[in-house]
Amino acid sequence: MRLEPLPAPSPLRVLGVTLGALALAFLLVGGVFLAYGVNPLEAYHTMLQGTLLEAKGWQEVLRRSIPLLLIGVGLTLAFRTQFFNIGAEGQLLLGAVLAAGVALFLPLPAPLSLPAMALAGALGGALWCAVAAWLRLRFGVNEILTTLMLNYVAQSLVVFLINGPWRGKDVRGYIYSDRLADYQQLPVLAGSSVHWPTLLLGVVLALGLQLLLFRTTLGFRMRVVGENPEAARYLGLAQGRVLFAVALITGGVAGLAGVGELAGIHHRLIEPTRLSSGYGFTAIIVAWLARGHPVLVLLTAPLLGLILAGGDVLKVSLNMPFRIVDVFGGVMLLCLIGSEFFLRYRLRWGRGG
Amino acid sequence: MEELFSALARALSFGTPLLIACLGALLNERAGVVNLGVEGMMALGALAGFAVAYGSGGDGNLWLAVSAAMLAGALAALLHGFVTITLGANQFVSGLALAMLGLGMAGLLGKRYEGLPLFNQPPEWPFTLGALGLALGLAFVLGATRLGLALRSVGENPAAADLLGVNVRALRYAAVVAGGALAGLAGAYLSLVYRPSWTDGMTAGLGWIAVALVIFVGWSPLRAIFGAVFFGLLYYLQFRLQGQMGIPTEVFASLPYLLVILVLALSGLRGQQGNAPEALGKPYRRGER
Numbered sequence: 001m002r003l004e005p006l007p008a009p010s011p012l013r014v015l016g017v018t019l020g021a022l023a024l025a026f027l028l029v030g031g032v033f034l035a036y037g038v039n040p041l042e043a044y045h046t047m048l049q050g051t052l053l054e055a056k057g058w059q060e061v062l063r064r065s066i067p068l069l070l071i072g073v074g075l076t077l078a079f080r081t082q083f084f085n086i087g088a089e090g091q092l093l094l095g096a097v098l099a100a101g102v103a104l105f106l107p108l109p110a111p112l113s114l115p116a117m118a119l120a121g122a123l124g125g126a127l128w129c130a131v132a133a134w135l136r137l138r139f140g141v142n143e144i145l146t147t148l149m150l151n152y153v154a155q156s157l158v159v160f161l162i163n164g165p166w167r168g169k170d171v172r173g174y175i176y177s178d179r180l181a182d183y184q185q186l187p188v189l190a191g192s193s194v195h196w197p198t199l200l201l202g203v204v205l206a207l208g209l210q211l212l213l214f215r216t217t218l219g220f221r222m223r224v225v226g227e228n229p230e231a232a233r234y235l236g237l238a239q240g241r242v243l244f245a246v247a248l249i250t251g252g253v254a255g256l257a258g259v260g261e262l263a264g265i266h267h268r269l270i271e272p273t274r275l276s277s278g279y280g281f282t283a284i285i286v287a288w289l290a291r292g293h294p295v296l297v298l299l300t301a302p303l304l305g306l307i308l309a310g311g312d313v314l315k316v317s318l319n320m321p322f323r324i325v326d327v328f329g330g331v332m333l334l335c336l337i338g339s340e341f342f343l344r345y346r347l348r349w350g351r352g353g
Numbered sequence: 354m355e356e357l358f359s360a361l362a363r364a365l366s367f368g369t370p371l372l373i374a375c376l377g378a379l380l381n382e383r384a385g386v387v388n389l390g391v392e393g394m395m396a397l398g399a400l401a402g403f404a405v406a407y408g409s410g411g412d413g414n415l416w417l418a419v420s421a422a423m424l425a426g427a428l429a430a431l432l433h434g435f436v437t438i439t440l441g442a443n444q445f446v447s448g449l450a451l452a453m454l455g456l457g458m459a460g461l462l463g464k465r466y467e468g469l470p471l472f473n474q475p476p477e478w479p480f481t482l483g484a485l486g487l488a489l490g491l492a493f494v495l496g497a498t499r500l501g502l503a504l505r506s507v508g509e510n511p512a513a514a515d516l517l518g519v520n521v522r523a524l525r526y527a528a529v530v531a532g533g534a535l536a537g538l539a540g541a542y543l544s545l546v547y548r549p550s551w552t553d554g555m556t557a558g559l560g561w562i563a564v565a566l567v568i569f570v571g572w573s574p575l576r577a578i579f580g581a582v583f584f585g586l587l588y589y590l591q592f593r594l595q596g597q598m599g600i601p602t603e604v605f606a607s608l609p610y611l612l613v614i615l616v617l618a619l620s621g622l623r624g625q626q627g628n629a630p631e632a633l634g635k636p637y638r639r640g641e642r
Contacts, residue, residue, distance in 0.1 A: 036461055084445055135614065139621030144389065144445060145565045146617065149610040152558055156607035164601060281453060288446065323460030323553065330393075330454025334432065337442040337450070344441075 002348050009343040014291070021339035025332040032327050038318055050313030051306055059192040060312065063265070065305030066195065067092065067257035067279040069202035072286035072297040073209050074250035080213070080292045081226040081246045087132060087147025088254040089280025090154035091125035093272055095255025096262040097158060098124030100177060100269040103184045104166065110183040117184065118259050125255020126248040128154065133247035137240045151280070155272040162269050177269040186264040195264025198256070202301075205253060209294035222246060254280065278325065282308060285333050304329075360589055361582075366477045368585025370395075370539040370547065372484045374563035375570070375577050376491055377535025381430075382567055383495060384528035385508035385632040388433050389448025391536045392560030393455020394426040398540025400459040401425035403551045406471055415475050419541050426537020427530045429455055434529040438522055441636035452560070460553040471549035480542050484581075487535075491574040504528060508630035511637040521637055536560065558610065565613045569620050571628040584609060 009017075030040035051057040071088045078085045085091075099121035102108075108116055128150060135141040159175075162168070166177045186195040213219035225232045225242045232239055261275055262268075269275070286304050290296035311325035374391050381388050388394075402422035409417060429451060436447045495501040504524055506514040511521045539559075544551055562584060570576035591605040 032458065032461070086449060135618055135621075139618045141614075141617040141621045142568070144449075145561065145568075146614050148561055149565070149613050152610040153607045156603040159606075160601055160603035163603070284446075284449065321461050321464050321553070323457045326453050326457025327461060328457075330450045330452075330457055333450035333453065334436055334447065337446050338436045338440045340442060341440040 003345040004348050006344060006346050014343060017339050017342045018289070018291075018336070020342075021335040022332065024339075025328075025335040028331050028335070029328055032324075032331075036320070038320070043314060043318065043320075046317050047310035047313055050317065051309045057309065057313070059189070059194055060309040061302060061305045062194045062199070063192070063305075064308040065302045066198050066202055066260055066264075067276075068283050068286050068304050068308075069206065069297060069301040070198070070253045070257040070260065071279055071283035072290065072301050073202070073206045073294045074253035075283055075287035076290050076292060076294045076297060077209055077213065077222065078246050078250040079226075079287055081222045081243065082229070083133070083136075083243055083246050083250070084144045085129060085132065085147050085247070085250050086144055086284060087129065087150050087280065088250070088257075088283055089276055089278065090147070090151035091128045091251045091254035092258035092261070092276055092280055093151075093154040093158050094124035094128040095121035095258030096124075096269060096275060097154075097161065097258075098255070099259040099262050100166070100180075103180050103263070104178060113181075113184050114186070114263065117263060118256060121255045121259035121262075122252040123255065125258065126252035129247045129251025129254070130244065133244050137243060158269065158272045158275070162271070166269060168268065174271060174274070176271070180263060180267045184263060185267055186260065188264065193265055195260055198260035198264055201256065203298065206294050206298050209249075213294060218242070218245060277308070277322070282325070282329055285329055285336070288333060288336055360586070360593075363589045364582050364585035365481055366547075366585070367588040368581035368583075369477065369481045369484050370542045370559060371563050371566060371584055372488065372577060372581035373480075373542065374536050374539035374560055375566045375581060376484070376487055376574055377426075377532035377539070378564050379567045379570075379572055379574060379577060380491060380504075380535070381525075381528045381532035382633055383508045383572060383630055384504050384525050385511060385630055385635065385637070386434075386437060386525055386529050387444045387448060387634050388430060388451070388529060388532060389445060389561075389564060390429065390433055390451025390455060390533075391448075391564050392556055392558065393452040393459075394429045394533050394536035395455075395540035395543070395556045395560045396459035396554075397425040397429055397455045398422035398537025399544035399555060400463040400466070400540075400551060401537065402541030403466055403471065403544040403549075404463075406473075406545055407466060407469060415473075415545070418545060419538065422537040422541030423534040424537070426540065427534040430529050430533020430536070431526075433533070434526045437636060438525050438529070441638060444634050444636070456554070456556075463551050463553060466551040467553065469551065471545070474549045475546050477546055480546055485578060488574045488578050495574065505630070508632055511632050515637075515639060525637075536563075539563070562609060562613055565617055568629075569613075569616045571620065572630065573628075584612075587612060 033040040033043045051061050099117040102117045102120045132143045132146040135146050136143045162175045162177050168176050168178045186197055188195050221237050221242045224237060225239050282304050286297055286300045289300040307328050308325055311322050314320040314324055315322050374395060378388060378391050402418045405421040406414060406418035433447050433451050436442045437444045495505060503519045506519060507521050507524045515521050543555055566580045570580045587609055595602055595605060
């Protein structure tokens, strides 16, 4: 047995290896189900039953896919530029905070309220991410650590606000802010909690960012900066500006995801862990699966949305902790990046010549 | 004066898990492998330690519990080693995945231990002294032994080390696994000593702070002692000043994270990133650049 380098794997091979990695991941998580004391077949059946085989389940998958879609397209761009933003969770929260601030305290005419909230939310996420970009460019600080630390800061900020100055008038049990007015809520598909304007925005962004990446000069610069920083320097590309643009986009869309959760689902600023349930981290897998193509997020976001919705089902039906979703995430990500080995090399049996 | 001493003592005890985890991460980074999974490995160690201590009851099983925690951390790190060293995958993403997986597994399998009491609380000082000893020992090994030289060369220039007959893979694996064992030990300190109980998410970002601390202390085990005490002091103040002076709790809660950012920016300003091992984060395969 020997290894043979593959200069450029065919799309078919990429697809095959990716599907193989996913299959392995589901097999391994099956082992975790066993260790927990649940029959894996039963667990997978329950997940499937509660998500894809019921109308209500479909809606849940779709609802969960919306923030993943928004954050995922941004992260695809960021990873492609080698900007490892893993602070989408915090950027989402900041988006929700600024949107809630506009909604609760800025008296605007009704038709302007939602657009202003969206704008403020995008700005909040973008600025939160820009801090990390600035620290990397100015001080050479690794953005993985800063974006991560900013997540914790954002969580504290939300708790501080709803526990202090923004505390709602009718609070009991959980802490939260006052409720948004009806005209400040995103419209939903009848009888569900699928806030469709955000869904539409996600689809448009997936297509738009794909075009940006492959059809514009800025997109070309992003690709060069990510794939070959030395060439970028040689060509005189302003790496800083490209990184900043990427940071603003990826943070901005994460902020929009926060606006969606706030104005589409919860209708008030609530505790950070209930507001997001880890979309920022799950979207890392969404983006990695899409292998640098924003448009492919249209496929990978629903897949992870399925797993998040499935986690809800397992929580209710089998009384499992929602943490099972993190196990799924970790195993999938490890299998995916491990499988890339088989895109770079081909295993040949027998003696080489 | 007495107040100051007790504050320092508390800071040292708060800083102990940070120091242990930081030394682990520092060791594998010196060998050229970043492992961002410290938070997850700590969670696994905390659970394994607690589960074994609880399951075995009585006294005298501290060793067993601590060994289980270290084993759990080491096994998780082995996974990271396989994916990054053997398969040559992106170390940062693998570490993230490991953090996710570790937190998830610990939360899942630890559910049955939630809220259970542990009656024999071991004393803190053996852990603290052990951590200090470890820092000194690691500084000695890295700075003054052949093994340390080989380890550093594997982190700085694996191709040259390989040429000189150093087994790059074996050393990297050893460093990664040892780092994982230390992260597991740091977790056990949390669930056995610091707060003898198990709750999901009890690592509370300490693992990430430990990773950041490695950069702050410029990859030096001796300076890690001061870094850990510094952050320990911060945690002490957080508890000491809570609810006083009209400052909201959340400000103190976010202080360590804000400070990490500040500290990283400062070490960037001092050009400390230059101390990073040359080959940090880069996979090595013979015959490739």
